Amino acid sequence: MDTKSARERHCIRKILKEIGSPAVKPLLEALRSDDWLSGPDLGEIGDKRAAKPIMKLLGHSCRWQVLSAAATALGKLKSWEAVGPLINLFEREKSRFVRKSVVVALGRIGDPRAIPVLMEALSAPCYAVRYPAKDALLLSLFESYGTV
DSSP states (O other): OOOOOOHHHHHHHHHHHOOOGGHHHHHHHHHHHTTTHHHHHHHHHHEEEEEEHHHHHHHHOOOOOHHHHHHHHHHHHHHHHHHHHHHHHHHOOOOHHHEEEEHHHHHTOOOGGGGHHHHHHHTSSHHHHHHHHHHHHHHHHHHSSSSH
């Protein structure tokens, strides 16, 4: 997305979301080029093909915006394959923005492997990480056991 105009970028993103699956490739290219705003759009489209390329970004990008957007997209995709990489990202990343995005993503996915990390997030020094950890933990427990 070669524009600096927020209005134009928003319009382009909206059009690509409406296009759906055929828009996955250009959105992935935008995310790879550090256009971190396209990450959540990939999750909203819901095309599972986007999960693996997004997971690669978790290990290669050092910008917190890209990592946060990638985590958000994986959570929206409910990608079970992403649980391990998301847990690793939570453990190594210090940015509260990234950690919050990982916690929310793990809650949306609802995999029981995330429960220890979500328990750890409950005692995070940053409220922005602790607060969504409670809901994410409840979602994961509900997904795992059927009731809370």
